[in-house]
Amino acid sequence: xxxxxxxxxxxxxxxxxxxxIRAVYxxxxxxxxxxKKDIFQDYDIVYVVTETASFxxxxxxINVYGVPIIIQEPDKLDKIQxxxxxxxxxxxxxxxxxxxxxxxxHLQTKEALVKEYGxxxxxxxxxxxxxxxxxxxASTDEDYWVQKPTYGQYISRCNNFxxxxxxxxxxxxxxxxxFTIEVMNxxxxxxxxTMLNWYVGTETEFKISTGKSKKYLKKYVDPEIxxxxxxxxxxxDYESSWDALITTCExxxxxxxxxxxxxxxxxxxxxxxxxxxxxxxxxxxPKNAAExx
Numbered sequence: 704x705x706x707x708x709x710x711x712x713x714x715x716x717x718x719x720x721x722x723x724i725r726a727v728y729x730x731x732x733x734x735x736x737x738x739k740k741d742i743f744q745d746y747d748i749v750y751v752v753t754e755t756a757s758f759x760x761x762x763x764x765i766n767v768y769g770v771p772i773i774i775q776e777p778d779k780l781d782k783i784q785x786x787x788x789x790x791x792x793x794x795x796x797x798x799x800x801x802x803x804x805x806x807x808x809h810l811q812t813k814e815a816l817v818k819e820y821g822x823x824x825x826x827x828x829x830x831x832x833x834x835x836x837x838x839x840x841a842s843t844d845e846d847y848w849v850q851k852p853t854y855g856q857y858i859s860r861c862n863n864f865x866x867x868x869x870x871x872x873x874x875x876x877x878x879x880x881x882f883t884i885e886v887m888n889x890x891x892x893x894x895x896x897t898m899l900n901w902y903v904g905t906e907t908e909f910k911i912s913t914g915k916s917k918k919y920l921k922k923y924v925d926p927e928i929x930x931x932x933x934x935x936x937x938x939x940d941y942e943s944s945w946d947a948l949i950t951t952c953e954x955x956x957x958x959x960x961x962x963x964x965x966x967x968x969x970x971x972x973x974x975x976x977x978x979x980x981x982x983x984x985x986x987x988x989p990k991n992a993a994e995x996x
Contacts, residue, residue, distance in 0.1 A: 704742065704803045705769075711829075714748055714806070717767060718830050723758070725813070726751035727830040734825040734842045737912070745805035751835065755794050755810050765808075769800035847912040849904035857901075857968045861959055864894040865978035871948045872985040875941055884938045887947065892935055895951055898958050899924060899932070905965040928954070945986055952979050 705713075718724040731747030732738040758764065765774075775797040782788045792815040796808045811819065813835055820826070821839040824846045828836045852860070867890045874883035896917055903913060903923040913919045921929050935951045937943045956975060963970040988995070 710746060710804055710806075713768065714746065715830055717764075718750060721764075723753050724750045725753060725832050726816075726828070726836050728820070728836060729827045729829055730823050730825050731807070734827040735844045736842065737844050742803065743805075745807055747807045747809075748829075749809045749811050751813060751816050752810050753812070755790060755792070755812065758810055759790060759794055765796055765798065768798060768806055768808075769802060769804065772799045772801055774798050844912045847914075849900050849907075849909050849911060849913060851904060851909045852901055852962075852966070854966075854968050857963060857966065858971075860894050860897055861963075861971060862974065864891065864898075864955055864959075865975050867891055867894075868948070868952055869978060869982055869985065871944075872982040875944055875948070876985050876988055876990075878941070880938070880941060880944060883944055883948075887935075887938060887944075887951070891948075891951060895932075895935070895955050895958070896920070898955060898962055899928075901962045902958050905962060928958075948982065949986075952982060 715727060718727045728749050728751075729747060730749065732744050733746060738744075752758065776795065777797065778788050778790060778794050782790075792812045794810045797805075798808065799805045816835065820837060824840070824843050826839060827842050828839075867886060870886045871883045871891060874880070874886065899920060900913055900917055903911070903920065906923065911923070913923065924932075931950055931954055935947045935954070937947055956979065959975075960970040960972070962968075985995075
């Protein structure tokens with residue numbers, strides 16, 4: 704596997720030798736001083752170019768980066784699906800190579816640069832032939848810190864959790880497990896994860912990032928809480944799904960009031976208790992029940 708130094712030498716070597724490329728900068732985890740380094744980190748690179756057409760017309764120029772396992776051109780895929788795309792100001796190549804390295808390479812004109820450079824605070828300049836890169840603050844993951852919820856956001860999340868969670872119970876009673884899995888994964892557990900994220904925020908003064916898809920959440924929560932959270936993903940059969948749903952509700956019932964108390968927001972205990980009781984009631988309903996109550 705090529706080293707980080709070899710990869711940067713290659714990326715900047717291509718830029719230095721090509722007159723069409725006027726500047727280079729980097730986004731992503733390698734621009735984040737707080738991100739843990741590992742072998743799967745990709746290189747999120749932007750080439751500021753005089754134009755994109757010649758690059759797109761003859762794509763043989765990307766062969767210099769290595770032998771690909773697979774390449775994705777998202778802009779091209781968008782176009783063939785009928786979406787509006789602007790090839791003239793930007794184009795992206797996502798490249799996974801056989802040695803394990805990956806480069807996400809975006810071509811960007813100077814016109815697009817003016818609008819976009821520095822919008823992501825995880826930005827590190829690497830090369831500037833024309834002094835076209837504006838001065839920006841040092842790279843920081845501040846934009847990705849857990850955000851303190853407003854009262855309205857908190858109340859809405861709590862209400863939505865207790866409104867949607869009974870859908871899962873109804874799905875399990877009807878033996879529609881795929882429906883339950885969809886609702887659990889897309890809505891109910893997402894509300895729990897959001898609440899856990901806010902709880903972590905309250906514990907860290909809202910000055911940390913839990914990463915994309917909350918991938919660093921484990922680092923900040925109690926191991927017992929984490930173990931219970933993992934149980935909510937076991938939806939392999941009806942018994943496991945019921946256990947997952949009950950565990951999800953129990954966790955939310957514990958974490959949401961703590962978040963509200965710390966932030967000075969009132970938690971609706973009555974709403975929560977009634978909804979949870981309804982879920983438990985559905986769980987005990989006979990399969991041949993003619994009435995709910």
